[in-house]
Amino acid sequence: MTVTTPVIPEAGEGIAPTGQSLEHEYLYARQEASRQTGPLGNPLRAGMPFDRVPDACTMVIFGVTGDLTARKLMPALYDLAVDHPLPEGFSVVGVSHRDWSDDDFRAVMKEAVTKSARTQVTEESWAMFARGLRYVQGDFKDPGLYVTLGERLTAIDEERRTGGNRLFYLATSPSYFTPIIANLGGSGVAKRQDIFSDPNENWHRVVIEKPFGRDITSARGLIQEMAAVFSERQIYRIDHYLGKETVQNVLAFRFANILFEPVFNRSYVDHVQITAAEAIGVEGRGGYYEEAGALRDMVQSHILQLLTVVAMEPPANFDGNAVRDEKVKVLRSVKPPTGDEVSVKTVRGQYVGGSSGGRHVGSYRTERGVEAESATETFAALKLEIDNWRWADVPFYLRTGKRLPRRVTEIAIEFKKVPHLMFQNMAGTDVTDVAPNVLTMRIQPDEGIALRFAAKVPGPTTRLRTVRMDFFYGASFGEAGPDAYERLLLDAMLGDPTLFARRDEVETAWSLVQPILDGWDDGATPTVPYESGSWGPREADDLIERDGRRWRRP
Ligand SMILES: NC(=O)c1ccc[n+]([C@@H]2O[C@H](COP(=O)([O-])OP(=O)(O)OC[C@H]3O[C@@H](n4cnc5c(N)ncnc54)[C@H](OP(=O)(O)O)[C@@H]3O)[C@@H](O)[C@H]2O)c1
Structure with a gap:
């Protein structure tokens, strides 16, 4: 049987003749191409199902100017967007205290992704990915930051139809975990959701990086502080080995x-x-x-x-x-x-x-x-x-x-x-x-x-x-x-905690x-x-x- 790889349309803004957005058409065609020929044209992985596409969402990365974001998170997100793909409208809000504009943020991330991503960075696929990148400046300990962040997220939900789904990623020194969590809860930017919450409402989840404490006492303290804002089912403790x-x-x-x-x-x-x-x-x-x-x-x-x-x-x-x-x-x-x-x-x-x-x-x-x-x-x-x-x-x-x-x-x-x-x-x-x-x-x-x-x-x-x-x-x-981060970021967006550490x-x-x-x-x-x-x-x-x-x- 001969397989014809679908022609991938240009990823632009606007509406295609089918009535769908051009972004939707582009993502759909990539998905079909990957299904038939294997991701990145690798025939050894052909036929793998692509049923794991998360809901449209926004990921908020605290500490986005840091080493982890540049070397791991952003390259993994880009590779997912190109190779998996991520949902239409997927957006990233970077938070840190450097005085950057959205365009500065995009330029630095493009450099980081070009250096560390698994897949090639082309102008077209970068343009598609970069449209979803936004930057919010502020100090993690300043409650005002969370007001600005909340407004930005609401605007993105509207503009990119991300449906209010939010994945907060704490790529910061552990000393900031507590103030960020408390402010997310206090400002209402993050909502507590537990087994009694409406399963159809938008989801809020938080990912934290190891180390989870530096001894048993501090680990228990951190567990309690997080539990005051998020339920266990919303918390994804990442150990990239898994x-x-x-x-x-x-x-x-x-x-x-x-x-x-x-x-x-x-x-x-x-x-x-x-x-x-x-x-x-x-x-x-x-x-x-x-x-x-x-x-x-x-x-x-x-x-x-x-x-x-x-x-x-x-x-x-x-x-x-x-x-x-x-x-x-x-x-x-x-x-x-x-x-x-x-x-x-x-x-x-x-x-x-x-x-x-x-x-x-x-x-x-x-x-x-x-x-x-x-x-x-x-x-x-x-x-x-x-x-x-x-x-x-x-x-x-x-x-x-x-x-x-x-x-x-x-x-x-x-x-x-x-x-x-x-x-x-x-x-x-x-x-x-x-x-x-x-x-x-x-x-x-x-x-x-x-x-x-x-x-x-x-x-x-x-x-x-x-x-x-x-x-x-x-x-x-x-x-x-x-890369391990690709799998784990995707799992967190899908709400699958299997590969994350429970309390x-x-x-x-x-x-x-x-x-x-x-x-x-x-x-x-x-x-x-x-x-x-x-x-x-x-x-x-x-x-x-x-x-x-x-x-x-x-
Ligand atoms: N790097 C890795 O490979 C790696 C691996 C496994 C786990 N981790 C864990 O991942 C987390 C992040 O690591 P990282 O190496 O990316 O840390 P990092 O390089 O120190 O990044 C943190 C970022 O947060 C910004 N920041 C610091 N204080 C701030 C404040 N008060 N308000 C706003 N922004 C502030 C910093 O900006 P400035 O630079 O401008 O000060 C910095 O860019 C840590 O928990 C680490 O243990 C990292």
């Missing part, structure tokens, strides 16, 4: 295949290693990092998310609460180290000078914004146990760090040895090269899955060797998929990390140095080698 295709694929791999799930348990798994390594240092964000450290910045959020997807029980369906219930259940089963255990089961390290990417680099303490005597960890390693039927006695070793030899995030499941190796006693047999099976899920880069297993080396003797079977996303699907999930994750923070504050676990470009401090090797195991060298 938006990654490879993280969602862990669920697909586990629960859409019969082969592996039966062995994902204590009978077959020896241990699990989760690594999130970065080659870079703090890259000018020393001030932020001094307040955070690796445990808060990576373990409390991203690494615990990875642990939940690999360890949770199968949910009944892929729906917001079913998935999140299972995630919370597994987090509740994790036994955090407490008291004296903290110094045995955790390691905190900080990089000193060394070699990274072939050049000499300085220590963390010489970074801008970092105290000369700082004890903040740039590396953390932990051993956790999950006290439940499936995982009892299977240790989960987690590590994350900056200035490690390379950027890699992976989950490795190391299986037990076979109970009896029959080749052991055969003459001419060499079994020393046979290592246990390992299943590695590479989250980034080189996204994919690898299985290590033993194979017979061809020849007259029975010689075994460990080999790898590899699946690469790129090879199978032609690309690694859209009990955030609280439970903090309750696991808090005893470690407390133990570290008591000085039981000193921050130990490690050379830049190494795999972390010697103490991290000791942590796992004490159990007769070794860290992988990914």
Whole structure:
């Protein structure tokens, strides 16, 4: 069958001969073209349904002049608009304190999108997208800002028929979360909506960026402050790891295949290693990092998310609460180290000078914004146990760090040895090269899955060797998929909370990390140095080698 790709009309303003707006015609034709040929003409993704188009809406981004908006949010919105597409009339109101006009805002965003978007920026598609961009200047703490914002939103609803639907995105320092939320509620720009609200009325939702608090007390405080204005169903706490295709694929791999799930348990798994390594240092964000450290910045959020997807029980369906219930259940089963255990089961390290990417680099303490005597960890390693039927006695070793030899995030499941190796006693047999099976899920880069297993080396003797079977996303699907922010922004507009952290999930994750923070504050676990470009401090090797195991060298 031959497929004729529809001709995409020009995206202009005004009414087409069909009586629909030109924007509608343009979006519809793009959607048809994508359905037939695959997004961006990628035939490996052809035939994918495009049934996930949200209601017309306006997204309000607080902190729109910042790094997150330039590098992630605006490129993701543009890619969605071009590749998905977004609804007709979709608009963005940027809020910040710089003295910009709408045109200044559009010009800066065009530059940012051209630099970071996945799709090409053409004059035509940019013009279509840019028509929906507006800027409102003001200070987040000034109630007057919200009056102006409310008026602007009402005008946009009228002009672009966005129907009063609003997605508020807090791309600001966490210190502004509370004043912005309180002002949104106080001014009436945002409405509280709960299960008793009319399902047909326009929707208001809010997205906040991690960190959700810096300890359990502040996290609970933030939860309460937000709950005073928004109901839980309106709050979308974003951890972009969950938006990654490879993280969602862990669920697909586990629960859409019969082969592996039966062995994902204590009978077959020896241990699990989760690594999130970065080659870079703090890259000018020393001030932020001094307040955070690796445990808060990576373990409390991203690494615990990875642990939940690999360890949770199968949910009944892929729906917001079913998935999140299972995630919370597994987090509740994790036994955090407490008291004296903290110094045995955790390691905190900080990089000193060394070699990274072939050049000499300085220590963390010489970074801008970092105290000369700082004890903040740039590396953390932990051993956790999950006290439940499936995982009892299977240790989960987690590590994350900056200035490690390379950027890699992976989950490795190391299986037990076979109970009896029959080749052991055969003459001419060499079994020393046979290592246990390992299943590695590479989250980034080189996204994919690898299985290590033993194979017979061809020849007259029975010689075994460990080999790898590899699946690469790129090879199978032609690309690694859209950026995590594309998926998550779209889900928030669609009202699908599955890939966002629920309040009990955030609280439970903090309750696991808090005893470690407390133990570290008591000085039981000193921050130990490690050379830049190494795999972390010697103490991290000791942590796992004490159990007769070794860290992988990914
Ligand atoms: N950047 C990332 O890759 C990343 C990744 C994950 C999570 N996050 C989180 O995302 C959030 C935003 O990060 P970011 O790096 O984009 O922050 P950012 O660069 O500091 O951006 C915040 C913006 O808000 C503006 N602003 C500050 N105070 C204001 C005020 N009182 N009134 C109005 N505008 C004000 C700033 O404008 P001026 O610059 O003009 O002062 C700045 O452009 C943070 O919570 C961060 O932890 C960021």
